[in-house]
Each structure stands twice: as C-alpha cells, then as structure tokens.
Amino acid sequence: MDQSRIRNFSIIAHIDHGKSTLADRILQLTDTVADRDMREQLLDSMDLERERGITIKAQAVRVAWKGHQLNLIDTPGHVDFTYEVSRSLQACEGAVLVVDAAQGIEAQTLANAYLAIENSLEIVPIVNKIDLPSADPDAAALEMTTLLGGAPDDVIRVSAKTGLNVDQVLDAIVARIPAPQGDAAAPARAHIFDSSYDQYRGVIAFIRVVDGQFETGSALRAMALGTQFDAEELGFMSPSRVPVKTLEAGEVGYVITGLKDVSALRVGDTLTTRKGAAPAGPLPGYKEVKPMVFAGLFPSDSDDYPDLRDALERLKLNDAALFYEPETSRALGFGFRCGFLGLLHMEIVRERLEREFDLDLIVTAPNVAYRVLERNGDWIEVHNPSEMPVELEEVEEPYIRASIIVPKEYVGTVMELNNERRGTFDHLEYLSPERVHLTYELPLAEVVLDYYDQLKSRTRGYASFDYDLSGFRAGKLVRVDVLVGGEPVDALSLIIHREFAYDRGRLLVEKLRAEIPRQMFDVPIQAAIGSRVIARETVKARRKDVLAKCYGGDISRKRKLLEKQKKGKKRMKQVGGVEVPQEAFLAVLNLDSDRKKS
Amino acid sequence: MSNVQHLYVHLPFCVHRCGYCDFVTVVGRAGEHGSYVDALLAELELEKNVLAAPLETVFVGGGTPTFTELGELRRLLDALPPASEVTVEANPETVTGELASLLEEAGVTRISLGAQSFQPQLLDVLERQAGPDAVRRAFHTLRDVEFDNISLDLLYGIPGQSPADLDADLAEALALAPEHLSYYELEAKPGTRFTHAHGDELGRQAEAMEGYFEQAVETLTGAGYRWYETANFCLAPDRAGGRDLRSHHNLGYWRASDYLGVGIGAVSTVGGVRWRNLPSLRGYLAALGEGVAPPREVEPLDDDTRARERLLLGLRLDEPLPLDAGLAEVIDRSARERLTRGGLIEPGHIGAADSLALTKRGRFLGGGVTVELFADVPE
Numbered sequence: 001m002d003q004s005r006i007r008n009f010s011i012i013a014h015i016d017h018g019k020s021t022l023a024d025r026i027l028q029l030t031d032t033v034a035d036r037d038m039r040e041q042l043l044d045s046m047d048l049e050r051e052r053g054i055t056i057k058a059q060a061v062r063v064a065w066k067g068h069q070l071n072l073i074d075t076p077g078h079v080d081f082t083y084e085v086s087r088s089l090q091a092c093e094g095a096v097l098v099v100d101a102a103q104g105i106e107a108q109t110l111a112n113a114y115l116a117i118e119n120s121l122e123i124v125p126i127v128n129k130i131d132l133p134s135a136d137p138d139a140a141a142l143e144m145t146t147l148l149g150g151a152p153d154d155v156i157r158v159s160a161k162t163g164l165n166v167d168q169v170l171d172a173i174v175a176r177i178p179a180p181q182g183d184a185a186a187p188a189r190a191h192i193f194d195s196s197y198d199q200y201r202g203v204i205a206f207i208r209v210v211d212g213q214f215e216t217g218s219a220l221r222a223m224a225l226g227t228q229f230d231a232e233e234l235g236f237m238s239p240s241r242v243p244v245k246t247l248e249a250g251e252v253g254y255v256i257t258g259l260k261d262v263s264a265l266r267v268g269d270t271l272t273t274r275k276g277a278a279p280a281g282p283l284p285g286y287k288e289v290k291p292m293v294f295a296g297l298f299p300s301d302s303d304d305y306p307d308l309r310d311a312l313e314r315l316k317l318n319d320a321a322l323f324y325e326p327e328t329s330r331a332l333g334f335g336f337r338c339g340f341l342g343l344l345h346m347e348i349v350r351e352r353l354e355r356e357f358d359l360d361l362i363v364t365a366p367n368v369a370y371r372v373l374e375r376n377g378d379w380i381e382v383h384n385p386s387e388m389p390v391e392l393e394e395v396e397e398p399y400i401r402a403s404i405i406v407p408k409e410y411v412g413t414v415m416e417l418n419n420e421r422r423g424t425f426d427h428l429e430y431l432s433p434e435r436v437h438l439t440y441e442l443p444l445a446e447v448v449l450d451y452y453d454q455l456k457s458r459t460r461g462y463a464s465f466d467y468d469l470s471g472f473r474a475g476k477l478v479r480v481d482v483l484v485g486g487e488p489v490d491a492l493s494l495i496i497h498r499e500f501a502y503d504r505g506r507l508l509v510e511k512l513r514a515e516i517p518r519q520m521f522d523v524p525i526q527a528a529i530g531s532r533v534i535a536r537e538t539v540k541a542r543r544k545d546v547l548a549k550c551y552g553g554d555i556s557r558k559r560k561l562l563e564k565q566k567k568g569k570k571r572m573k574q575v576g577g578v579e580v581p582q583e584a585f586l587a588v589l590n591l592d593s594d595r596k597k598s
Numbered sequence: 599m600s601n602v603q604h605l606y607v608h609l610p611f612c613v614h615r616c617g618y619c620d621f622v623t624v625v626g627r628a629g630e631h632g633s634y635v636d637a638l639l640a641e642l643e644l645e646k647n648v649l650a651a652p653l654e655t656v657f658v659g660g661g662t663p664t665f666t667e668l669g670e671l672r673r674l675l676d677a678l679p680p681a682s683e684v685t686v687e688a689n690p691e692t693v694t695g696e697l698a699s700l701l702e703e704a705g706v707t708r709i710s711l712g713a714q715s716f717q718p719q720l721l722d723v724l725e726r727q728a729g730p731d732a733v734r735r736a737f738h739t740l741r742d743v744e745f746d747n748i749s750l751d752l753l754y755g756i757p758g759q760s761p762a763d764l765d766a767d768l769a770e771a772l773a774l775a776p777e778h779l780s781y782y783e784l785e786a787k788p789g790t791r792f793t794h795a796h797g798d799e800l801g802r803q804a805e806a807m808e809g810y811f812e813q814a815v816e817t818l819t820g821a822g823y824r825w826y827e828t829a830n831f832c833l834a835p836d837r838a839g840g841r842d843l844r845s846h847h848n849l850g851y852w853r854a855s856d857y858l859g860v861g862i863g864a865v866s867t868v869g870g871v872r873w874r875n876l877p878s879l880r881g882y883l884a885a886l887g888e889g890v891a892p893p894r895e896v897e898p899l900d901d902d903t904r905a906r907e908r909l910l911l912g913l914r915l916d917e918p919l920p921l922d923a924g925l926a927e928v929i930d931r932s933a934r935e936r937l938t939r940g941g942l943i944e945p946g947h948i949g950a951a952d953s954l955a956l957t958k959r960g961r962f963l964g965g966g967v968t969v970e971l972f973a974d975v976p977e
Binding site: 520521542543544545546547548549550551552553555556558559562563565566567569570577 | 852865903969
C-alpha cells in the first residue's frame with residue numbers, strides 16, 4: 001500500500017485505564033473481528049496478561065479505516081519493560097495516550113509518554129471512561145496538557161467500554177499521525193520490534209518495514225547478529241496470521257523464519273535482504289538489554305534441573321531481556337542465576353516457569369548488579385552476593401530516578417519511605433491542586449525487595465511509581481553472610497548498606513531460627529561480616545524423638561512412619577547436615593515488612 | 599520350621615473401652631468368651647507346627663485378659679503350650695484373690711498391671727475403671743500369692759498432667775517396688791473421641807513431654823532400674839538377686855525374632871511373612887468354627903524391609919545391635935559418622951563395624967537417629 005495511506009501507532013496507558021478495551025473496540029469498529037467472535041481483551045493472549053491486566057508482549061494488529069491501513073502495535077504497560085516499549089515505539093509514528101477520566105495521569109503513563117515524545121512520536125491524547133459517575137474528563141485533560149503540552153480541546157473524550165467516540169480516535173489517528181517516510185525504492189530494511197516462537201515454524205519476527213520491500217521466499221539477513229535465513233512466509237495479524245506475498249515500506253507484519261534458535265534473532269536488530277543489502281547499515285536502536293535485578297532460581301527437586309534449563313531456554317525465545325547462567329549453590333544445588341529487567345519481570349518469569357512448565361522452584365532474594373573495584377585495580381560486575389569479594393577497594397550500586405505521583409496528603413508518607421530507603425529528594429511539582437509529582441534518587445537495591453508494596457500500602461494504593469536508571473554510585477556496602485551450623489549458606493548472603501547491616505542481620509537470624517525446625521543437635525545461626533559475627537541465635541536441639549512403644553502388632557505401622565519421615569527429609573535442603581526448609585530461603589524477602597510491624 | 603519361640607494370645611474383652619485405647623477390644627459379650635477361647639485354641643492348633651517346644655515365652659494380652667470369664671481363662675491357660683516366661687496383662691479392678699490364685703496355679707510367671715497413673719483426676723480423664731487405691735490393692739493381692747515379677751504400666755502426657763503429678767506417680771510406683779515398669783507417652787490418635795475432647799491440652803502436653811521423658815528416665819534409673827528399652831525399665835540384676843527381669847517376650851520383638859500371634863487383630867511374623875488377623879470377632883469365630891484360618895492381611899517382608907525393622911527395633915534396646923551385612927545394606931554410612939561425631943552413637947565401632955549402640959542422648963532421640971540412619975527408602 002502507498003505509504004501515505006498507512007498509519008502506525010501504539011496505545012500508551014496505565015494498568016486498568018482501558019488500553020485493552022480500547023483495542024477491542026477498534027477491532028470491532030473496523031470489522032477486523034466480527035462481534036460474535038469478540039471476547040474480552042483479545043490481544044492479551046497469555047493467561048497471565050489477562051489475569052494481571054497487563055500486556056507483557058507486544059502484538060501488532062492491522063485494521064482498515066476509511067481507506068487507510070492502520071497498524072496497532074501494542075506495548076507493555078509496565079516499568080520493567082521500557083526496552084520493549086521503546087522497541088515498539090520505534091515502529092510507530094504516533095501514540096494514543098489513554099488516561100482514566102477518574103484517576104488522572106499515572107507515573108508509568110507519563111514515563112512512556114515522555115519516551116514516545118523522545119522518539120518524535122505524535123501524541124493523540126484521549127480521556128477514557130467518561131461514562132463513569134466519578135469521571136472528571138476536564139481535570140484529566142488539563143493534567144495531560146499541563147504535562148505534555150497541547151490544548152485541552154484536542155483531548156478526545158471516550159468511553160472504550162460503550163464505544164462512545166472511538167470513531168473520533170480512529171479519525172484523529174489518520175488526521176494527526178504522520179504517514180511513514182521511508183524510501184520505498186531503497187534496499188530493504190526492517191526493524192524487528194518483537195519476536196515469538198512457534199514450535200512448528202520456528203522464530204517468528206514482527207517487523208516494521210522502513211525502506212524497500214520484502215518478498216516471500218527471499219533470502220534475509222539480520223544485520224547486527226549476521227543471522228541468515230529465508231522468509232518462509234510473510235504476513236500481518238488481523239488478529240490471526242494472514243499471509244501476504246510482500247511487505248512494503250511503511251507496513252507492519254511478520255516473517256516466519258524457520259529458525260530454531262531464538263537467540264539467533266534479536267529484537268531491535270535490522271532485517272535486510274541478502275541480495276542488494278542495505279548499504280546504509282542497521283537502523284539505530286539495537287542494544288543488549290542489561291538486566292539489573294538478579295536472583296537464583298533452583299528446582300525444589302534437584303532432578304528437575306534439566307527441565308528448568310529447557311524451560312528457561314524456551315522462555316528466552318520470547319523474552320530477549322531474560323538472562324540466565326548456571327549457578328551452583330552449596331545449599332540449593334544446581335540452578336541458574338537469572339537477570340531480570342525488574343521485579344515484575346522476575347515475578348512473571350517465575351510464574352510462567354511454575355505454571356507453563358509445571359516446575360516447583362526456590363527463588364532466592366533478589367539483588368541488584370554491583371560494580372566492584374578490586375584491590376588489583378580491575379572493575380568487575382557482581383550479580384550474586386556470595387561472589388562479592390571480601391577485600392575490595394570500592395563498590396558501586398545502581399541508582400534510579402524514581403518518579404512518584406501521589407495525592408498531596410501522602411507526600412509526607414512517601415518522603416518518609418524514601419528517606420528510610422536512602423533516597424535523595426530531587427523535585428516536587430503540583431500537577432493539580434490535589435496531586436503531586438515527586439522525583440527522588442534511590443539506590444535500586446532499596447527498591448527491589450518490597451518498595452513498591454510499601455509505597456502502595458502506605459498510600460492506600462494511590463501512589464503510582466516509575467523509574468529509570470540513573471547510573472552507578474559508590475556506596476558503603478558490606479556483604480552479610482549467614483552461617484547455619486557454622487557453615488555459610490551462600491543462598492542467604494546479602495549485600496547491604498553498612499548502616500543497616502546490624503539490624504537486618506539480627507532480623508534475619510531471628511527469622512531463620514523460627515523457620516528452621518529443631519534438629520538432633522543445637523544449630524547456631526549467625527550473621528557475619530567477614531569473620532565478625534554480628535548476630536547469633538540458636539535452634540535448640542530436640543530432647544526427645546522416640547516412638548512411644550513398639551510391640552509385635554505395631555512394627556509395620558511404625559516402620560512405615562519412619563520411612564515416610566525419611567522421604568520427607570529427602571525433600572529438605574541440607575546445609576552441613578542441618579535440614580533447612582525451603583521457606584527459610586525466603587526469610588530474607590520479608591525482613592522489611594517485619595521491621596515495620598515491630 | 600518349628601522354631602518360633604514366642605506366642606502372643608489376644609483376649610479382646612473389656613468392661614469398657616477407654617477413650618485413648620487403640621487396641622482391638624470387645625466390650626461386654628460375656629456369652630461369647632467360651633466360643634472365643636475355643637476359636638483361639640483352634641487357631642493355635644492350625645499353626646502349632648511353627649512353634650518350638652518348649653516355647654521361650656507366652657504373652658496373654660488384651661483387651662483385659664483378666665476380664666475374661668474365669669473358667670474360660672483357666673481353660674485357655676491350661677491348654678497353652680508350656681514356656682519359661684508366661685505373662686498375663688491385668689487391669690487392677692479385675693484383680694481378686696481368686697484371680698491371683700488362678701493365675702499362679704495356671705503357671706503364669708509374670709503379671710503386667712495396667713496402672714497408668716496414681717492421680718484420681720488423671721485416671722478419670724483416661725476413663726479408667728480403677729482408682730489409685732485399687733491399683734495398690736491389686737498389686738498387693740498379686741504379691742500375696744507370691745508373684746515375684748510384676749510390671750506396672752504408666753502413662754505420661756495425660757491431659758491435665760503436671761510435672762508434680764509425674765513426680766508423684768513415679769514415687770507411688772517406686773513405693774510398690776515392682777520388678778518392671780513400662781513408661782509410655784500417651785499417643786492420642788487423630789480423629790478419636792479422646793483427641794477431639796482434649797485437643798488443645800494434648801498440644802500443651804506434647805511440648806511438656808520431652809521434659810517428662812527425661813524426668814521419668816532420670817528418676818527410675820536413679821532408683822536402681824535398668825533403662826533397657828526406650829519405654830521399659832526393670833530392676834537391675836544387682837538389685838534383683840541376679841535375675842534378668844526384662845520382658846523376654848518383648849525382647850523377642852525388639853530383637854526381630856519370629857513370633858506367632860493368635861486371636862482377633864493379632865499379628866504374626868514367621869519366616870519373612872507378616873500377617874494380621876482381621877479384627878472382626880464374628881468373622882474369626884465363623885472361620886475357626888469351621889476349622890479354617892481366620893481372615894487375614896498378609897504382608898511379605900523383603901530382606902531390606904526386615905533389616906530396617908531390625909534397626910528400628912534394635913536401637914530401642916540398651917544392648918549393642920550386631921551389624922551384619924543385611925543391616926549394613928540399609929544404613930547410610932555418612933549419617934552414622936555424623937551421628938557419632940554429634941555424640942548420639944557410641945564411637946569406636948566404625949571401621950570394624952561389628953555393632954551399633956546409641957549413647958544416652960542418642961536413646962532419647964532414637965526415632966530420629968533411626969530415620970537419619972536409614973539409607974534411601976524405596977518409594
């Protein structure tokens with residue numbers, strides 16, 4: 001199709017502000033999906049996405065509107081997936097910004113809107129849910145224009161639920177968003193903004209053609225990685241796959257590659273033809289995503305290790321941001337150290353492993369990536385607290401710039417929380433007489449455990465939060481080791497600010513004492529910095545463990561009882577002969593909420 | 599294969615079923631005592647070819663064997679094969695001069711008297727028929743007919759029991775100078791009337807029990823008793839004129855010897871096969887009335903299972919357990935070393951590996967030690 005009749009756009013919205021409902025209405029209004037085939041949130045294909053009301057993977061669907069081809073490229077709505085959002089935005093010329101008429105703009109929406117503006121996208125602002133009794137469309141529109149510019153009159157008032165004014169949104173997309181400006185005659189180049197894996201057809205790449213055109217069967221190459229393959233099938237989503245012979249400049253569609261190795265194709269890379277390859281080189285935007293949050297994933301049953309490895313391999317096909325490498329823990333056996341974009345990403349990976357692959361996992365407490373200057377002058381990156389050298393010159397930890405939007409009565413509460421978490425105040429502005437936008441510098445490590453939960457509970461759910469990384473800074477950090485029965489438990493080591501080390505160490509050993517059942521010997525539990533013990537508790541030995549009586553009629557039953565106990569023990573993790581239940585490895589996760597309660 | 603040395607005879611009849619009891623019992627049914635004894639003798643007749651002659655031990659348990667109609671009890675005792683140790687269980691309220699003489703005349707050598715406690719309120723909780731005075735009277739009645747091997751059963755962990763109650767029970771028991779004492783932890787079975795009625799208190803008792811167990815062991819060993827099995831004590835030979843007052847019948851179980859059991863619910867283990875008569879009185883009487891074996895559950899025991907049983911039983915005793923190849927097969931050697939280092943197993947046997955013995959602390963933890971020692975258990 002002539003590029004002048006193509007519009008490529010995303011929808012940016014906060015969770016529950018109605019993005020998926022709007023997408024559903026667009027599919028219906030453009031007759032892409034017959035009414036009878038309509039089901040709620042059609043584009044959220046994973047169960048997890050529907051349940052959590054979020055989009056994890058981008059999807060692209062083509063609709064027709066008044067002689068135009070409109071490509072809706074869906075974006076993840078969460079802070080962890082900024083990279084995926086930016087890849088999707090790169091495939092668009094515009095973005096529909098959805099704000100709930102009752103809630104107003106939220107921190108994540110703001111962050112993604114800024115990201116769109118940085119990518120020179122045209123914003124089509126809309127206020128949704130105007131049918132709600134509590135809706136205040138004018139206030140929401142004013143908030144949007146205060147933050148993003150433009151006139152309140154240009155903000156379209158919509159009810160995606162009832163379909164009211166959704167046609168105006170489609171008209172505005174055609175009228176306001178620029179057509180693609182690629183060179184249709186130039187050598188073919190396309191931007192890969194997403195990929196998925198089909199077990200029969202291999203890797204499927206979702207592409208935005210920038211220049212030239214692609215034909216089914218042609219020999220292709222990914223410019224950054226150099227991977228070569230043939231375009232087995234080209235097509236677009238509507239919303240299921242519709243094969244076409246060619247994809248032309250400006251169009252959005254998919255390529256079935258037949259590749260069996262997902263790592264051979266990366267989101268962000270540029271696709272070109274092998275014959276007459278684009279001399280202009282790859283499109284900008286490709287980068288290795290750097291995970292900032294790490295945790296150990298171990299199978300509860302060590303026999304499941306190969307299954308966990310296969311499952312991670314499979315997930316990685318669809319999730320370029322997932323990082324993993326084998327890890328061996330003395331306490332937990334063989335597993336993987338995994339890197340995630342953030343906490344939600346970690347939670348999603350864990351849930352998918354447990355649900356889709358039926359694995360029973362132990363996930364260690366998450367930590368951030370640290371940069372360590374060794375005594376020999378080398379900088380190393382540490383992903384695992386137990387690998388932190390004891391002797392070192394300096395440690396740097398990642399910091400974030402946190403953006404928090406909160407009703408004004410909670411500003412004090414949020415400041416208090418941020419101070420507890422070593423935060424530095426940066427900026428405060430009123431978005432409206434009622435709502436305040438706060439920015440803070442915070443160590444990422446202080447955010448990964450339970451910051452978001454605390455923020456939500458202390459502001460009764462009103463605060464919204466987003467962040468971006470602002471770089472590494474030196475900190476007075478120490479490694480606290482936990483020793484059970486005199487042996488260090490690598491999976492329980494943590495890196496912590498010196499000022500908090502004593503308190504957290506004490507809380508941790510108290511918690512472990514409660515979690516570790518009494519054994520046949522006294523079990524000392526210690527927290528230590530290097531060789532200095534900073535806290536100690538003892539799980540006292542049992543004094544009695546006998547079968548009450550055992551005569552001729554009791555023997556079979558008592559034997560079976562002991563055999564069953566033996567099997568139960570096999571499932572516990574052994575640390576130097578001490579049985580440590582799996583719950584104990586999670587003890588470190590809840591230290592802060594306990595601190596708050598006490 | 600006539601080498602079984604131990605015979606157990608089950609007399610299920612009771613005047614009342616106590617709330618905590620989990621034995622096979624039959625309340626009342628006086629009219630059936632005679633036909634039951636007939637059936638017992640018929641079953642014995644069917645199985646007698648496995649028995650050695652003479653036997654080492656006979657144990658008549660219940661139920662309340664001494665609640666059985668006296669004529670029938672006498673008929674049974676007279677018909678049983680001879681043995682060097684013949685024990686009969688008795689409940690205090692059934693012990694009369696007549697009964698005591700009957701038992702003595704029938705060749706009974708040992709009486710196991712179910713005292714349970716000397717505290718009236720605790721006996722009430724247990725729904726026992728006899729009060730403390732009845733226990734003492736029964737004991738003296740038995741002594742009067744020259745029984746010189748009497749065992750008392752006592753319980754700890756009874757709902758409402760305090761450490762002081764336990765001290766008082768121990769003192770009362772010692773005052774009677776029994777030759778033997780069995781001291782059991784009350785095992786409340788989930789789902790029973792008793793557990794339902796005393797749930798919370800049973801939880802509190804469970805916490806107190808490790809103290810009670812130590813208290814009982816310390817007091818009794820301090821008074822010259824030998825703690826020869828996890829729950830059993832007997833006067834040491836130097837206090838008993840050199841006699842070995844252990845229950846030789848029960849030693850048979852703990853040494854994993856074969857035994858024959860007759861009567862409803864009775865269990866036998868002979869030549870690698872274990873069977874248990876089903877508990878139905880009606881079915882038992884019907885089968886043996888026709889001269890055929892009663893309905894049974896049969897459990898074949900393979901060598902490893904038998905070896906695990908030898909371990910779990912043998913470690914209950916205060917004598918070293920001889921370690922043969924079969925036992926070595928089911929024992930985790932690294933666990934053994936760890937437990938030795940931790941002071942639960944007597945050192946000095948590793949290497950030559952001829953026997954296994956627990957330290958005193960190890961005996962308090964014998965169940966846990968056994969579990970640790972088990973090498974992998976089949977699914």
